[in-house]
Amino acid sequence: MSMYLRIKQLNKTYGSRQVVSDLELEVQEGEVLSLLGPSGCGKTTILRMLAGLVAPDSGYIEVGGRVFFDGKRGLLVEERGLGMVFQDYALWPHMTVAQNISFGLRLRRMPARQIKERLHTLLELVNLPGYEQRYPYQLSGGQQQRVAVARALATEPRLLLLDEPLSSLDAALRETMSAELVQLFKRLKITTINVTHDQNEAMTMSDRITILRDGQVQQIGTPTELYLQPQNAFVASFMGQANMLPGALTDSDSETASIQLHDEDVCLSGQISAEARKHSGSHYFVCRPAHIAIAQEPPSAPHQNILTGQVVQTFFVAGRWRTHIKAGRQQQYTIQAFTDQPLQPSQSVWLAFPPTQSLIVPA
Numbered sequence: 520m521s522m523y524l525r526i527k528q529l530n531k532t533y534g535s536r537q538v539v540s541d542l543e544l545e546v547q548e549g550e551v552l553s554l555l556g557p558s559g560c561g562k563t564t565i566l567r568m569l570a571g572l573v574a575p576d577s578g579y580i581e582v583g584g585r586v587f588f589d590g591k592r593g594l595l596v597e598e599r600g601l602g603m604v605f606q607d608y609a610l611w612p613h614m615t616v617a618q619n620i621s622f623g624l625r626l627r628r629m630p631a632r633q634i635k636e637r638l639h640t641l642l643e644l645v646n647l648p649g650y651e652q653r654y655p656y657q658l659s660g661g662q663q664q665r666v667a668v669a670r671a672l673a674t675e676p677r678l679l680l681l682d683e684p685l686s687s688l689d690a691a692l693r694e695t696m697s698a699e700l701v702q703l704f705k706r707l708k709i710t711t712i713n714v715t716h717d718q719n720e721a722m723t724m725s726d727r728i729t730i731l732r733d734g735q736v737q738q739i740g741t742p743t744e745l746y747l748q749p750q751n752a753f754v755a756s757f758m759g760q761a762n763m764l765p766g767a768l769t770d771s772d773s774e775t776a777s778i779q780l781h782d783e784d785v786c787l788s789g790q791i792s793a794e795a796r797k798h799s800g801s802h803y804f805v806c807r808p809a810h811i812a813i814a815q816e817p818p819s820a821p822h823q824n825i826l827t828g829q830v831v832q833t834f835f836v837a838g839r840w841r842t843h844i845k846a847g848r849q850q851q852y853t854i855q856a857f858t859d860q861p862l863q864p865s866q867s868v869w870l871a872f873p874p875t876q877s878l879i880v881p882a
């Protein structure tokens with residue numbers, strides 16, 4: 520597979536605020552890549568620079584062998600031939616589904632019969648055959664989003680830009696829609712850049728995810744790479760729930776290290792990457808709730824990687840008991856873990872963190 524999209528050293532400032540810093544990104548043809556990060560991290564600005572709606576300060580953008588921006592000049596929006604589903608490009612309320620979808624084709628003076636055929640194919644693709652004559656207000660939120668996608672695909676773009684396309688939908692519908700959309704993009708082999716602040720949506724939709732913070736890339740990788748091998752505390756905390764305990768590295772070999780928790784005489788060990796070992800500042804011990812084993816009795820043999828704690832609360836969620844535990848000598852850490860049975864508030868417990876499923880990452 521060839522590299523379809525290349526972004527080099529892309530920068531954008533608003534006033535004195537650097538919104539995108541030295542962005543480097545390569546996307547393969549047919550890949551679905553999400554830009555994920557908290558509000559204000561620069562996701563939309565990146566998408567708008569790709570679309571030609573915002574001019575970069577410097578950098579280089581190339582898509583499908585065409586230079587979109589060379590550091591000085593950029594192609595116009597309409598010269599880029601992209602499909603866009605942006606929040607502020609809602610469906611036109613006074614136009615039917617058919618008129619909304621075929622608008623771009625009419626502009627290009629496609630013959631009426633061909634438009635009709637294309638419309639038919641597109642409505643089949645987004646699973647809305649027979650909806651031609653409806654108006655947007657006669658559609659559910661999910662159906663409106665599918666029409667918006669069909670409209671974006673009408674001119675057969677090779678690159679599709681999505682800006683939080685599912686944010687107005689409820690959680691259940693969002694999950695179904697994201698799965699449907701990915702199947703569609705894969706079938707059409709269309710390269711897609713998807714902006715979202717929803718980690719679950721990014722996980723279900725993407726081949727790879729770029730995690731951004733304050734305009735800077737934190738890590739790029741597949742959903743599992745980011746979940747299992749986060750390069751720093753920010754990525755670990757952004758990719759699903761994680762228990763994070765701060766401390767200082769005491770010793771490390773090539774793959775494992777120990778960390779002394781702040782204000783504790785406890786050391787915990789876990790896996791460490793070569794870059795994390797080189798980091799001179801403080802570190803975090805990271806363990807996902809699902810990997811922690813909770814015992815109601817003290818361990819019989821001496822055991823590393825144990826913290827004692829007291830149950831605070833327990834909730835029944837998705838078939839398991841999610842338990843909050845105050846742990847550490849001064850009960851300063853709140854740890855989340857799962858049990859098969861409910862535990863009593865203020866009950867003493869022993870938490871075991873399996874070293875192979877624990878990580879040590881730079882703060």
Ligand SMILES: Nc1ncnc2c1ncn2[C@@H]1O[C@H](COP(=O)(O)OP(=O)(O)OP(=O)(O)O)[C@@H](O)[C@H]1O
Nearest residue numbers: 533534538556557558559560561562563564565716
């Ligand atoms: N036209 C503009 N003028 C000045 N500042 C802007 C402009 N557009 C965006 N910003 C600022 O740039 C930063 C990044 O904005 P951007 O919309 O790219 O973030 P985002 O990651 O998409 O956030 P959200 O998830 O909230 O949409 C924000 O601090 C925003 O206030």
